Amino acid sequence: MREAAHSPTMVLDSVRRHLSPGLALGYNLLAKGAVETGASGATVRLSDGRELVDFGSYAVTLLGHRPPDVVAAVHEQLDVMPTATRALANPAVARFATALAARTAPLGRIWLGSDGADAVEAAVKLARRASGRTRVLAVEGAFHGKTLGALALTASPAYRAGLEPLLAGVTRVGREDAGAVARHCADGDVAALIMEPVQGEGGVRRLPHAARWAADARAAGVFVISDEIQAGLHRCGPFSVALAEDWRPDAVLFGKALGGGVLPLSAVTATDELYAPLLKDPTWHTATFGGHPLSCAAGTVALEVLERLAPRGEELSSRVRAGLAGLAAEHPDLITEVRGHGLLWGVDFATPAVAGGVFTELADHGLLVSPCLGSPHTIRLLPPLVTTAAELDRAFEALTKACAAARDYLEPT
Numbered sequence: 001m002r003e004a005a006h007s008p009t010m011v012l013d014s015v016r017r018h019l020s021p022g023l024a025l026g027y028n029l030l031a032k033g034a035v036e037t038g039a040s041g042a043t044v045r046l047s048d049g050r051e052l053v054d055f056g057s058y059a060v061t062l063l064g065h066r067p068p069d070v071v072a073a074v075h076e077q078l079d080v081m082p083t084a085t086r087a088l089a090n091p092a093v094a095r096f097a098t099a100l101a102a103r104t105a106p107l108g109r110i111w112l113g114s115d116g117a118d119a120v121e122a123a124v125k126l127a128r129r130a131s132g133r134t135r136v137l138a139v140e141g142a143f144h145g146k147t148l149g150a151l152a153l154t155a156s157p158a159y160r161a162g163l164e165p166l167l168a169g170v171t172r173v174g175r176e177d178a179g180a181v182a183r184h185c186a187d188g189d190v191a192a193l194i195m196e197p198v199q200g201e202g203g204v205r206r207l208p209h210a211a212r213w214a215a216d217a218r219a220a221g222v223f224v225i226s227d228e229i230q231a232g233l234h235r236c237g238p239f240s241v242a243l244a245e246d247w248r249p250d251a252v253l254f255g256k257a258l259g260g261g262v263l264p265l266s267a268v269t270a271t272d273e274l275y276a277p278l279l280k281d282p283t284w285h286t287a288t289f290g291g292h293p294l295s296c297a298a299g300t301v302a303l304e305v306l307e308r309l310a311p312r313g314e315e316l317s318s319r320v321r322a323g324l325a326g327l328a329a330e331h332p333d334l335i336t337e338v339r340g341h342g343l344l345w346g347v348d349f350a351t352p353a354v355a356g357g358v359f360t361e362l363a364d365h366g367l368l369v370s371p372c373l374g375s376p377h378t379i380r381l382l383p384p385l386v387t388t389a390a391e392l393d394r395a396f397e398a399l400t401k402a403c404a405a406a407r408d409y410l411e412p413t
């Protein structure tokens with residue numbers, strides 16, 4: 001028997017009872033009793049008829065919601081063969097691997113997963129097994145996911161508390177410490193250095209010494225893994241920051257928007273040397289739904305659409321940059337810093353309370369953004385490549401109103 005449709009109250013009640021009361025509270029705070037019922041492009045529709053511009057969705061909707069070409073490809077695959085036997089070669093999966101490898105040369109080997117953390121786990125396992133060493137260097141403020149292995153590389157104390165000891169052999173490198181990688185690699189026991197070219201959850205921060213770190217790691221025979229799950233796929237300009245900046249990485253990781261914002265898909269793209277354990281034994285690291293044919297069908301078309309839309313990112317980025325600079329100049333006591341690259345922007349507010357206030361005020365005024373999981377005073381803006389001029393105007397109207405309202409959250413001086 002089919003369940004009756006859930007009213008917004010029933011939806012929130014179910015979230016509260018079965019998922020988490022905290023989630024229900026947060027959803028309610030943002031949408032005042034409404035729930036999301038549909039979306040297209042950069043706009044999300046609510047059950048009460050309101051529409052919100054979506055500059056959030058944790059970086060998944062770089063192509064916007066329901067990009068038509070991606071949706072059509074998924075429909076087509078659904079009618080042919082949605083799932084794989086995994087005992088036989090699947091054309092949708094092979095087509096995607098070919099399309100991705102064409103964009104990541106010389107990284108021609110590909111492992112497919114569903115989530116970002118899947119890709120991180122696979123890359124670290126490969127680095128340890130291929131090098132015969134165990135130590136991994138990760139960066140201060142890094143975010144690589146929340147599964148136990150990935151969490152060992154993620155810096156946030158809040159997510160690690162009560163779970164330690166995590167994976168042994170992780171050394172934290174200071175963001176500003178130019179010589180740290182060379183120093184640690186000299187010990188001879190380091191398997192890999194993993195870093196995000198732009199730390200997303202850590203507050204939208206570019207790593208100032210990334211190129212030197214990559215060179216130092218390479219010189220010591222240490223694998224370089226660029227985690228571009230958030231910053232890659234033209235989010236910050238190029239398809240891959242590490243490849244474009246010639247870090248000569250051994251692996252680049254992708255996720256989030258890789259499935260076109262329609263289906264979950266992640267990938268490790270790697271050199272033969274790093275991928276050696278899987279060349280020897282392809283069953284050594286697998287996941288039942290990793291590289292699912294529906295996701296791969298979405299991903300193949302998403303790669304084409306991304307390429308087509310990427311040039312729009314530059315113009316959109318400069319408009320966002322100018323708008324945020326204007327806002328910061330208007331509210332110097334409220335906004336302490338603005339940082340950004342391409343379509344990944346972080347706005348620092350005076351305190352976490354002010355950032356929290358702006359976050360909810362923005363939703364009230366029609367704009368969804370993402371918080372930064374590792375930087376509570378930062379709000380992240382992730383405009384999709386398909387954002388229209390009208391949506392951008394609405395977003396900045398909301399920012400202007402939310403900043404004015406957020407003065408109430410400033411502590412009196």
Ligand SMILES: Cc1ncc(COP(=O)(O)O)c(C=O)c1O
Binds near residue numbers: 117201
């Ligand atoms: C850079 C980076 N790596 C890994 C992850 C983990 O991805 P997922 O949440 O899909 O497991 C994230 C998620 O935000 C991320 O930003």
